[in-house]
Amino acid sequence: NIVLTQSPATLSVTPGESVSLSCRASQSISTSIHWYQQKSNESPRLLIKYASQSISGIPSRFSGSGSGTDFTLSINRVESEDFSIYYCQQSYSSLYTFGAGTKLELK
Amino acid sequence: QVQLQQSGAELAKPGSSVKISCKASGYTFTSYYISWIKQTTGQGLEYIGYINTGSGGTNYNEKFKGKATLTVDKSSSTAFMQLSSLTPDDSAVYYCARGAMMVSPFAYWGQGTLVTVSS
Numbered sequence: 367n368i369v370l371t372q373s374p375a376t377l378s379v380t381p382g383e384s385v386s387l388s389c390r391a392s393q394s395i396s397t398s399i400h401w402y403q404q405k406s407n408e409s410p411r412l413l414i415k416y417a418s419q420s421i422s423g424i425p426s427r428f429s430g431s432g433s434g435t436d437f438t439l440s441i442n443r444v445e446s447e448d449f450s451i452y453y454c455q456q457s458y459s460s461l462y463t464f465g466a467g468t469k470l471e472l473k
Numbered sequence: 474q475v476q477l478q479q480s481g482a483e484l485a486k487p488g489s490s491v492k493i494s495c496k497a498s499g500y501t502f503t504s505y506y507i508s509w510i511k512q513t514t515g516q517g518l519e520y521i522g523y524i525n526t527g528s529g530g531t532n533y534n535e536k537f538k539g540k541a542t543l544t545v546d547k548s549s550s551t552a553f554m555q556l557s558s559l560t561p562d563d564s565a566v567y568y569c570a571r572g573a574m575m576v577s578p579f580a581y582w583g584q585g586t587l588v589t590v591s592s
Contacts, residue, residue, distance in 0.1 A: 400578035409568060409582035410518075421580070453518060457577040461534055462508075464518035 368392055368456050370399075370465035378473040383444050387468045389437040389454035398458035401430055401439045404467075405450040413452075414439060444470070475499040477507075477569050477583035484589050485559050492555040493586045495569030502550035503527040506576045509543065509554050512585070513565040521567075523576050524552060559590045 369392040379385055389399060397417035402410035412421050414430035417437055427442040441448055449472050454465040480494040495507060508523040522533035524543040531543050540563070542555040556563055567586050570579035 402579075409585055410579070411582075412578055412580050415578045455518075455578065457575075460532065462520040462577055464520070466517050 367461055368395060368459050368463050370454050370456055370463055372452075372454060372465035372468050374468060375466070376469045376471060378471050379444055380473045381444055381446055384440070384442050385444060385470065387439040387441075387452055387470075389432075389439070389465050391435045391437070391456060391458075394434045395456050395458035397433050398456055399430075399432070399437045400455045400457065401428075402453045402455065403448075403450050404453065410453060441470075446472075475571070475581045477571065477581055479567075479569060479583040479586045482587040482589070484591065487560055487590055487592055489559055490555055490557040491559065491588055492553055493567060493588070495552040495554075495583050497550045497552070497571070502545075503547060505571050507543075507545070507552040508570045508572075508576060508579065509541065510568045510570055510579075511537075511565045512568065521554070526552065556588065559588075561590050564588060564590045 371390045373388045399417050401414040403413050404410040413424050413428050417432050418430045429440045431438050449470050451467045451469050453467045456463055476498045478496045483491045485491050503526050506523045506525055509521040511519045520534050521537045521541050524531050526545050544553045569583040571581040573580040
């Protein structure tokens with residue numbers, strides 16, 4: 367199985383700050399990584415696909431980068447609605463796997 | 474618009490089975506695969522498998538073979554997942570999800586179905 371390791375587990379920030387969330391794969395997965403946001407008691411929402419491709423309807427402050435084993439989700443100037451958990455997911459292998467998540471919380 | 478409407482919460486006894494549903498609307502049901510995903514506090518998000526809604530063909534995560542059975546009813550645009558021989562470890566929120574073009578990434582999600590296994 368491809369293991370995805372997200373860091374940090376928790377990130378405490380104030381609104382207006384810009385942040386970077388990391389996802390590292392246990393083997394090279396090209397750009398087959400996707401990012402989701404999950405708010406409390408809601409279903410996950412797709413934010414970024416294939417490492418850096420934007421999704422219609424997602425605010426432009428969300429962006430993704432990386433290839434191979436190291437990937438980053440960046441949020442430019444965090445807003446109050448962004449405090450939630452972020453997951454990465456790989457589709458390089460047909461045994462899709464998710465990272466454990468990074469919780470973005472209010473400092 | 475694309476919607477995936479899941480059935481309600483289930484309370485089941487150990488050793489029993491449950492069958493949860495995912496009714497699709499807003500698109501041609503047989504044109505897209507439906508996947509199922511398990512979420513627990515301890516294990517996070519786990520991929521169970523997917524079903525080809527046109528052919529009925531399935532692909533399972535080895536971990537869930539023998540535990541989950543995926544089926545569809547094309548006449549009602551509904552996908553089903555049956556979980557058998559339930560144990561407390563099967564207590565979780567289960568989501569159905571659909572990709573935009575491929576199986577993954579998951580662009581559309583159901584609202585989730587909470588399954589609680591308790592005697």
